[in-house]
Amino acid sequence: AIDISRLRAETGFITLDNGFVNTGSCTSAVTFLNGEKGILRYRGYPIEQLAEKSNFLEVSWLLYYGELPTKAQLENFEKKVASFNKLPEGLETIISTFPKTAHPMGVLSSATAALSAYYQDHLGPNPTDNDKEELFAQLLGQVKLIVARSYRNSQGLDPIESDSSLSYSKDFLNMMFGEADDEVAKALDVLLILHADHEQNCSASTVRVVGSSHANIFATISGGIDALWGQLHGGANQAVLEMLEEIKNAGGDAEKALEKAKDKEDPFKLMGFGHRVYKNFDPRAKIIKVQCDKVLEKLNVNDPLLTIAKGLEKQALEDEYFVKRKLYPNVDFYSGIIYKALGIPTNMFTAMFVLGRLPGWMSQWKELREDPAAKICRPRQIYTGATERNYKDLGER
């Protein structure tokens, strides 16, 4: 067998793969996706079946443990997650002292990292299976509380207690708005399921990179939150809505936005379009589009942004630029319209994505920490800087 390490040491041979377009960073049994065929499966189960028949906590269990839970397992898990219905008092205070205008992703990332100050028993480099299970339920319970608290704080409103008699999604909506409709909660649950994992995306890879140094789980998940914040990743859902608003305010001319997105001199991209892996269609976008119609009808919302979004999609799908580059709407093209209809402020959309993606991050972290072949992530580089030169004293420069 070829000794790659020796070869590299002796020859300096290194693979350059900008953006890791074609580099497998790990083996994983969690999520399968085929970008050409538009297939997405969690642990072998098609996303379409899970979105129709399952619920978010069941999917979380499935991702983490690899199998669908029995009735008893699911009930115990729901109880366990619901038992994390409080934040440490100090953390409540910290959240309440952030400026009302703070971006929710900054609050969420800081508050998640700050959990490490309150749960110091979980900072060791080698968590046991029990520790990991405990942390899984804890973060599912507490990140939900942080998101709801950060919203209430931004509105100058008192927090609403978690109600363990409600489903995960219904409890979240109730903590946000003091009320929650079953159908709307179901729609949110579907959105969370669709976002729950997506193999080695930017934030999951970040979680793996941070986790590979054996950093504690709070720091690791906080890193994932930060990666998700970017516009090219989870931040796209906020950017889509802002883009649709802009198009509406400029008279609703979708054509102009398309031309701008095609102009290589202009950094503007059609937000919510394109995907590193999906080159046919994003199966999640198909499901979300249906949910979007359902939610707007149920809530009796007639949103002109939806009309603009549909027009934009139709035109892009007929435009040679987008067709040639295989650019289709991704999961976030329609999710923002649903969040908006639910009354969630635009700058909170990416925090909603965090709620959904958390079980995926945790499942991949568990997989990483249990993989005997796992190593600290430490890529190499191709050095293009100056060759050796001598230091010049300040007066000589």
Ligand code: ACO
């Ligand atoms: N609008 C206009 N042109 C685009 C877009 C877009 N949204 N996306 C890609 N392109 C073009 C690129 O300019 C490039 O053109 P070229 O070949 O003429 O140079 C070509 O399509 C290929 O695009 P890349 O940027 O090389 O593709 P990559 O895989 O690196 O990026 C990404 C994928 C980041 C998703 C990109 O399509 C994008 O920026 N989309 C908009 C942001 C977005 O919606 N992100 C959410 C992704 S889903 C998620 O993370 C949940």
